Amino acid sequence: MHKAENCPACHRQVSDDVLKKYQMVCPECGFHHRLDAAQRIEQIADAGSFKEFSAELCSKNPIELDGYAEKLRQNQKQSSMNEAVVTGICTIEGLEAVLAVMSFDFMGGSMGSVVGEKITQAMFQGALSDSPVIIFTASGGARMQEGIFSLMQMAKTASAAALLEQTGVPLFIVLTHPTTGGVTASFAMLGDVIIAEPGALIGFAGPRVIEGTIGQKLPEGFQKSEFQLKKGFVDAIVPRDKLRTQLSFLMRTHAGVKHEQNA
Amino acid sequence: MNKTHEELLKTSVTRLEEIAISDPRTKERSSWDCVLLSRQQGRPGAATYIDLICDEFMELHGDRTYGDDPAMIGGIGTIGGRAITFIGNRKGMNLRENIERNYGMSNPEGYRKALRLAKQAEKFGRPVVCFIDTPGAFPGLGAEERGIGEAIARNLKEFSTLKVPVLSFIIGEGGSGGALGIGVGDKLYMLENAVYSVITPEGFASILLRDPSRAQEAAEAMKMTARDLKRFNIIHDIIPEVPEGAHKDPLFTANAIKETILKDLDVLCAKPAANLVRYRIRKIRGIGEFEGSEAWWTTLMEVFKLTVDLR
Numbered sequence: 001m002h003k004a005e006n007c008p009a010c011h012r013q014v015s016d017d018v019l020k021k022y023q024m025v026c027p028e029c030g031f032h033h034r035l036d037a038a039q040r041i042e043q044i045a046d047a048g049s050f051k052e053f054s055a056e057l058c059s060k061n062p063i064e065l066d067g068y069a070e071k072l073r074q075n076q077k078q079s080s081m082n083e084a085v086v087t088g089i090c091t092i093e094g095l096e097a098v099l100a101v102m103s104f105d106f107m108g109g110s111m112g113s114v115v116g117e118k119i120t121q122a123m124f125q126g127a128l129s130d131s132p133v134i135i136f137t138a139s140g141g142a143r144m145q146e147g148i149f150s151l152m153q154m155a156k157t158a159s160a161a162a163l164l165e166q167t168g169v170p171l172f173i174v175l176t177h178p179t180t181g182g183v184t185a186s187f188a189m190l191g192d193v194i195i196a197e198p199g200a201l202i203g204f205a206g207p208r209v210i211e212g213t214i215g216q217k218l219p220e221g222f223q224k225s226e227f228q229l230k231k232g233f234v235d236a237i238v239p240r241d242k243l244r245t246q247l248s249f250l251m252r253t254h255a256g257v258k259h260e261q262n263a
Numbered sequence: 264m265n266k267t268h269e270e271l272l273k274t275s276v277t278r279l280e281e282i283a284i285s286d287p288r289t290k291e292r293s294s295w296d297c298v299l300l301s302r303q304q305g306r307p308g309a310a311t312y313i314d315l316i317c318d319e320f321m322e323l324h325g326d327r328t329y330g331d332d333p334a335m336i337g338g339i340g341t342i343g344g345r346a347i348t349f350i351g352n353r354k355g356m357n358l359r360e361n362i363e364r365n366y367g368m369s370n371p372e373g374y375r376k377a378l379r380l381a382k383q384a385e386k387f388g389r390p391v392v393c394f395i396d397t398p399g400a401f402p403g404l405g406a407e408e409r410g411i412g413e414a415i416a417r418n419l420k421e422f423s424t425l426k427v428p429v430l431s432f433i434i435g436e437g438g439s440g441g442a443l444g445i446g447v448g449d450k451l452y453m454l455e456n457a458v459y460s461v462i463t464p465e466g467f468a469s470i471l472l473r474d475p476s477r478a479q480e481a482a483e484a485m486k487m488t489a490r491d492l493k494r495f496n497i498i499h500d501i502i503p504e505v506p507e508g509a510h511k512d513p514l515f516t517a518n519a520i521k522e523t524i525l526k527d528l529d530v531l532c533a534k535p536a537a538n539l540v541r542y543r544i545r546k547i548r549g550i551g552e553f554e555g556s557e558a559w560w561t562t563l564m565e566v567f568k569l570t571v572d573l574r
Contacts, residue, residue, distance in 0.1 A: 056554075056555040057553050057554070057555045057556070058553060058555055059554075060552045060553055060554060062495075062552035063484070063485065065484060066484070113550075113551035113552050113553045114551075116551055117551050117553060117556075120548065121562075124566050127566045127569055128562070128565055128569070142439075142440075142461050144461050144462050144470070144471065144485075145471070147461060147486055147487070148459060148461060148486070148491075148492060148495060148497050149495070149497075149550065149552055150461050151439060151440070151443055151460070151461040152497065152547070152550040153550075153551065154415075154416075154440060155419050155423065155443060155446075155550075156547050156548060156551065158419030158420040158423060158447075159419070159420065159423035159424070159447070159543075159544050159547045159548065160548070161420055162420045162421070162423050162544075163424075163544065163566055163567075163570065163573075165420075166424075166569075166570035166572060166573065167566065167569040167570055182439075184416070185400075185412040185415040185419075185440045185444075186415075186416050186419055187416070188412070188416070189412050189413040189417070190416050190417070190420055204407060204415070204440070205402030205406070205407065209402045210403065210404060210407065212402075213401075213402050214403060214404055218404070222404075222407070223407060231408055231409075231410065233410050233412075233413055
């Protein structure tokens with residue numbers, strides 16, 4: 001017996017096998033289900049090419065907050081991930097790239113010291129190996145359990161992006177559902193090219209916070225990928241089955257900048 | 264209009280009477296009392312300090328793209344013949360002004376004005392001084408439509424490589440990304456009763472403690488005072504206020520700020536731009552607490568070598 005679930009968008013029943021076959025996109029309505037880092041890497045990287053780095057980095061409890069250490073352990077156990085982002089080097093259609101994939105399943109994809117550090121190291125790895133850096137974002141924002149240290153990761157990742165830019169190595173961002181808060185207000189908006197998956201929530205303040213400010217319901221589709229495209233904040237919306245080819249297109253068309261610049 | 268903030272201000276004022284009664288010299292002020300003091304209506308803001316510090320000041324408006332944000336002040340000031348670009352969050356001194364200035368909560372055009380003025384300063388070799396005093400960036404409809412996330416992100420990136428000295432002072436409320444948006448620089452200072460945090464204690468309490476009324480407890484847990492952040496090595500130093508708070512004697516604090524600005528600029532303006540930026544990036548790059556750290560310093564030096572400006 002195959003397990004079947006109702007699609008949260010069109011409510012039709014789709015079996016797990018069918019969903020997997022369609023890269024976790026509903027074949028009926030095109031709804032993009034959330035992926036964890038492992039699923040994403042499997043879909044994007046050439047088979048067997050992904051080599052993780054910075055995997056040993058592990059969060060501390062910098063502001064000594066009650067319960068944070070337990071919460072981390074719990075998330076590590078449930079997700080079989082060490083942290084909310086996985087970084088490594090891989091090939092995509094034969095081209096080398098540094099790949100960072102955030103996972104919303106790990107503490108809401110929140111950015112603490114480790115996430116900030118891994119994103120920074122990934123960008124520098126890209127600079128040193130002259131490989132494009134591709135980051136898939138999925139985050140509720142800064143990890144408030146780490147207090148001011150989490151806020152500072154915004155500055156850290158943004159300054160890493162500034163350095164990466166000066167080396168001439170491209171940064172490609174793929175915004176996935178949801179990307180909000182401190183991640184939106186730092187490296188997620190700093191790509192040379194910014195792609196979004198269809199229907200992703202992308203914004204700074206969360207919808208409920210905005211509704212609280214304006215005292216009314218938000219219009220349909222507010223802060224969704226299609227809205228951000230219309231407002232000019234993303235370059236393109238790319239459905240999941242086209243991501244690999246579009247990314248490899250971008251890698252091919254952005255090659256060689258670095259060598260010319262430093263010649 | 265933000266009702267919760269207005270209510271907050273009301274409670275702050277009541278509570279302040281109690282704070283004033285206890286002699287601050289007899290014991291360390293609690294984090295929550297700092298939160299209330301930092302938000303107090305009538306606490307000197309960016310405009311007051313600019314006025315007290317500068318011999319002359321000319322305000323410059325607008326982001327050249329959309330409009331002028333009254334919640335962000337910017338312009339050129341002089342201190343003893345030295346020209347400095349000043350940028351600051353601008354709250355109101357009373358309710359009417361606060362409504363006009365959106366309680367110091369900027370829209371994207373505020374951050375874009377700040378960046379425009381910072382780039383202008385860079386072009387003409389003027390140092391930049393920022394005064395931070397905001398509950399946060401404005402969480403409104405228009406702010407999202409015009410890309411508040413992009414505006415802050417761009418500032419973080421551009422300020423981190425700005426080729427002139429940048430000093431930041433948190434003079435009141437340092438509210439999250441909205442504060443950081445003008446808070447990346449060579450030196451960061453906090454006034455004695457200022458606070459700086461990733462989220463408001465009210466937000467922290469309602470999300471993590473699942474009870475907004477536990478804000479007081481949250482303020483302690485979050486470690487958001489000048490003392491905390493000095494201990495964490497996030498800020499360079501604490502600027503003193505008179506025991507009752509900066510509102511009692513703005514000139515005292517203004518003089519301390521002025522002294523710090525002049526002392527720092529003497530040192531920083533003498534540095535070659537590349538050294539300044541390299542040092543700034545190294546400082547930012549080193550922030551974070553985790554296990555399994557690598558020797559990132561050599562990597563950073565290698566990356567510097569790949570750039571045109573910083574090799």
